[in-house]
Amino acid sequence: MAQYFDNVSLPSEIKKISVNILSARLELSTDNGVFSKDKLDFGTRLLLENLPLEEVRGKVLDVGCGYGPIGLYLASTTDCSIDMCDVNRRALHLAKMNAKENHLSVSIFESDCYQKIVDLYNIIITNPPIRAGKKVVYQILMGAKEHMTSNGILFCVIHKDQGAKSTISDLEKLYNVTILKKNKGFFVIKCINR
Numbered sequence: 001m002a003q004y005f006d007n008v009s010l011p012s013e014i015k016k017i018s019v020n021i022l023s024a025r026l027e028l029s030t031d032n033g034v035f036s037k038d039k040l041d042f043g044t045r046l047l048l049e050n051l052p053l054e055e056v057r058g059k060v061l062d063v064g065c066g067y068g069p070i071g072l073y074l075a076s077t078t079d080c081s082i083d084m085c086d087v088n089r090r091a092l093h094l095a096k097m098n099a100k101e102n103h104l105s106v107s108i109f110e111s112d113c114y115q116k117i118v119d120l121y122n123i124i125i126t127n128p129p130i131r132a133g134k135k136v137v138y139q140i141l142m143g144a145k146e147h148m149t150s151n152g153i154l155f156c157v158i159h160k161d162q163g164a165k166s167t168i169s170d171l172e173k174l175y176n177v178t179i180l181k182k183n184k185g186f187f188v189i190k191c192i193n194r
């Protein structure tokens with residue numbers, strides 16, 4: 001099955017969308033073959049609208065950044081240092097264009113999960129790639145622990161049909177977990193390192 005991150009054969013058809021998240025506004029280019037190309041994903045919106053921004057500090061990593069809504073929103077609303085990574089080259093190209101278009105200073109690079117990650121982060125944030133399968137999702141969620149500071153926080157969003165309940169039990173084995181919001185089957189989850 002073709003997936004949104006397996007897009008080499010899809011013709012490019014860049015379009016622009018305006019995204020309002022609380023009081024922030026981003027002008028974002030999207031394209032065929034990237035996640036949620038027509039509008040901001042509902043889960044991503046729920047994650048960002050329920051994020052305690054006062055807890056978002058220091059070095060932040062957006063894993064699976066797509067065309068960039070999470071990292072660019074945080075770059076526009078915080079003074080954090082933001083790194084963003086993905087495996088989808090088309091998404092990475094868009095995220096770089098979008099950073100420039102919105103005059104935001106971030107670092108965007110290719111990395112399969114944490115393969116290219118060397119730094120430790122205060123905050124890791126993700127709307128994980130469910131379609132990549134549980135192994136990759138778990139590498140991102142459980143693997144975050146190895147790439148965060150001792151008091152680091154992982155923020156993520158998962159849908160109940162994508163195994164949210166069992167994922168939360170597994171997260172609880174590694175982190176102190178709080179559910180920040182539930183809406184339409186989506187769970188916005190905060191995981192504090194311990």
Ligand SMILES: C[S@@+](CC[C@H](N)C(=O)[O-])C[C@H]1O[C@@H](n2cnc3c(N)ncnc32)[C@H](O)[C@@H]1O
Pocket residue numbers: 004005035036041044063064065066067068069070085086087088091111112113114127128129130132136
């Ligand atoms: C659910 S989408 C979220 C995209 C974006 N953050 C958003 O909220 O619109 C998940 C992203 O993870 C990326 N991805 C898939 N497998 C990955 C991997 N092994 N490592 C890093 N990113 C991956 C996909 O290309 C996709 O852009």
